[in-house]
Amino acid sequence: MYPSRHDAQLGGNQAFLNDLKKAIDGEYTAVTWYKTMEKMAPTNKQKEKLKLIRKDEEKHYNQFSYLHYSLTGQQYQPKLTRECPSNHLEAIRAAFVDEQETTDFYLNISDYQMQQSIKDMFRRAAADEQNHAVWFLHFHFISSFRNNVVFNDNWHI
Numbered sequence: 001m002y003p004s005r006h007d008a009q010l011g012g013n014q015a016f017l018n019d020l021k022k023a024i025d026g027e028y029t030a031v032t033w034y035k036t037m038e039k040m041a042p043t044n045k046q047k048e049k050l051k052l053i054r055k056d057e058e059k060h061y062n063q064f065s066y067l068h069y070s071l072t073g074q075q076y077q078p079k080l081t082r083e084c085p086s087n088h089l090e091a092i093r094a095a096f097v098d099e100q101e102t103t104d105f106y107l108n109i110s111d112y113q114m115q116q117s118i119k120d121m122f123r124r125a126a127a128d129e130q131n132h133a134v135w136f137l138h139f140h141f142i143s144s145f146r147n148n149v150v151f152n153d154n155w156h157i
């Protein structure tokens with residue numbers, strides 16, 4: 001089946017649509033997690049930073065959802081990919097790994113995508129995720145000290 005002119009113009013194909021849905025699920029999950037983590041944050045400064053990070057994820061979510069609608073004419077219903085850990089330090093660690101992996105995922109999409117506006121959208125989102133990853137690394141460092149955690153074998157990726 002040939003893609004419609006509309007579909008081709010916007011850079012849509014099935015592989016990309018699958019990646020886009022995965023990205024929307026990831027952003028939806030991040031927004032849900034970070035709302036929970038804001039409540040668990042040990043300081044107001046961390047709470048404020050988590051809120052700013054969540055605002056970035058909401059922006060990505062809205063951009064990707066709108067793109068999906070533009071390509072398919074359908075609103076995608078997002079799914080939570082994983083529950084947020086109840087332990088704050090574990091949640092921070094999981095968020096750090098997820099932000100790193102999402103950076104790679106978005107850069108890969110940007111590399112193969114032919115439509116310039118979509119390339120730019122994913123490259124910019126990748127830069128945001130990389131910035132978030134560094135914040136989570138910092139939070140992890142601080143919280144480990146606060147909790148006197150010297151080393152935990154579970155922290156191997």
Ligand SMILES: [Fe+2]
Binds near residue numbers: 030056129
């Ligand atoms: Fe994001």
Ligand SMILES: [Fe+2]
Binds near residue numbers: 030057099128129132
């Ligand atoms: Fe992020």
